[in-house]
Amino acid sequence: MKKKEIQRIDWNIAKRLIEFSYYIGKEKKTKIAMKCNLNYEQLTMYLNWLELLEFIRREMDNKKVEWISLSERGIDFYLRKLRNVQSCGILESRIQMQNLSV
Numbered sequence: 001m002k003k004k005e006i007q008r009i010d011w012n013i014a015k016r017l018i019e020f021s022y023y024i025g026k027e028k029k030t031k032i033a034m035k036c037n038l039n040y041e042q043l044t045m046y047l048n049w050l051e052l053l054e055f056i057r058r059e060m061d062n063k064k065v066e067w068i069s070l071s072e073r074g075i076d077f078y079l080r081k082l083r084n085v086q087s088c089g090i091l092e093s094r095i096q097m098q099n100l101s102v
Contacts, residue, residue, distance in 0.1 A: 009049070013038065015082055017046055018055065018070065022078045026059070026069040050074070 016036045021027070024035075033043040047068060050056045055074035059067045070078065 013042070013046055014050070017043075017050065018074060018078050018082060021056065021068065021070040022075065026067045028065065029068060032068060 013036070017032070020032060020036050029040070029043060029047070032038075033040050036043070038046070047056060047058075051058065053073075054071055055077060056068055057071045059069070061067065
């Protein structure tokens, strides 16, 4: 079976993934896919691309569960380039509202 690759980067998807990872921290791929509104195949392709850029890191726990989180480079990219971008502010607002209700 031929491995699928991203033909064209949709920066809105990349921004959602980076922003979600910044605010949530370490998470499993299935939850990231659900929260970022992606199917599993799309998520895998974008995570592979972000890993090539060294924006994310993958970790396996002792139960062989893979966890995804932003690397230092990914955090730096978010803080310098994406934090003030209005199109991504929706997720930040939702997270702040969730924190208020806790």
